[in-house]
Amino acid sequence: PLDRKQAPQANEDAVLLAHPEAHLFSVMRQIPEEGIHQIEADTYASPKSLQAALTGIGGAMAAVDDVFSGAADNVFVACRPPGHHAEKQTAMGFCLFNNVAIAARHAQKVHGVERVAIVDWDVHHGNGTQDIFWDDQNVLFCSTHQMPLYPGSGAKNETGAHNTIVNAPLSANDGSDHFREAFRSRVLKAVDDFSPDLILVSAGFDAHHRDPLAQINL
Numbered sequence: 001p002l003d004r005k006q007a008p009q010a011n012e013d014a015v016l017l018a019h020p021e022a023h024l025f026s027v028m029r030q031i032p033e034e035g036i037h038q039i040e041a042d043t044y045a046s047p048k049s050l051q052a053a054l055t056g057i058g059g060a061m062a063a064v065d066d067v068f069s070g071a072a073d074n075v076f077v078a079c080r081p082p083g084h085h086a087e088k089q090t091a092m093g094f095c096l097f098n099n100v101a102i103a104a105r106h107a108q109k110v111h112g113v114e115r116v117a118i119v120d121w122d123v124h125h126g127n128g129t130q131d132i133f134w135d136d137q138n139v140l141f142c143s144t145h146q147m148p149l150y151p152g153s154g155a156k157n158e159t160g161a162h163n164t165i166v167n168a169p170l171s172a173n174d175g176s177d178h179f180r181e182a183f184r185s186r187v188l189k190a191v192d193d194f195s196p197d198l199i200l201v202s203a204g205f206d207a208h209h210r211d212p213l214a215q216i217n218l
Contacts, residue, residue: 003072007059007079014057015097017105018132023089027053027096039091053081053096060103064198068111076203084126084202085151093124093151100202101132104139107198114138117196119187120145122204123214125154129202130165137162140194142187144168144179146207146216166190170207172215179207179218 015024030039031050038044056079063075083100085093100118107113117140118133120126125145130153133139145154147169154167168182191199207216 005062007055007077008062009051009055010058010061010102012054014054014061014102014106017109018098018101019086019088023091024097027091039096042093043091043095045096049081049096052079055079056081056083056099057097057102060099061106064103064107064111064200067198068107082202082204084120084122084129084204085124086128087131088128090128092128095128098128098132100200101129103200104133104198108138113197115194115196115198116140117142117191117194117199118202119143119191119199120202120204121207122202123207123211123216124150124204125152125167125169126202127151127153130154130158130160133160134165135161137164140164140166140190140196142166142168142190144170144182144187144207146170146172146174146214149214164194170216173217175209175217179216 030037031045036044036046059077059079063077066072066075081094083095083098086095086098104116115138120143123146126143129141133141154169156167159165168186207218209217
């Protein structure tokens with residue numbers, strides 16, 4: 001059975017698990033008291049945006065806690081704003097903070113996890129998660145995505161400082177067979193070889209054939 005829970009709101013300090021203080025303060029300064037503020041080309045904030053972002057983070061952290069406490073075998077977190085475009089010091093692509101990166105760091109800090117694998121199957125590359133973990137040998141980041149497409153990163157030769165970045169780019173009009181092959185040949189093999197203690201998924205659903213913003217035909 002599905003056990004629904006309201007996501008708790010994280011403290012602002014949780015942001016610092018994956019972002020510098022300067023980034024947190026930069027976002028906080030751009031939250032308007034009323035109306036809409038444009039942070040960058042695709043990223044906007046309204047008066048409750050910080051609250052929403054912290055609740056998304058809180059949900060991701062609570063999900064990790066529930067798995068390690070034995071309260072659940074697995075957890076799905078439905079939240080907005082998303083996170084995977086938020087780089088270490090940059091809000092972009094609808095994302096203020098990187099939820100999955102913060103969840104990974106929380107697992108390491110609180111639950112003693114050593115190795116975390118993050119699998120990202122959004123139609124857009126998770127440039128923010130890649131940026132945060134580029135130099136980290138204990139976090140594996142794997143991504144399937146359309147190329148060329150926003151944000152322009154995600155080539156196969158982007159492998160990180162310790163070969164823990166694994167990109168499996170797809171071409172426009174690729175369908176489910178291509179997607180499965182990318183998973184079998186690159187993503188699942190990398191995860192098996194890495195032997196993670198925890199797997200986190202950035203679950204983007206815009207590779208569906210009816211999504212109007214890209215051309216992957218799942």
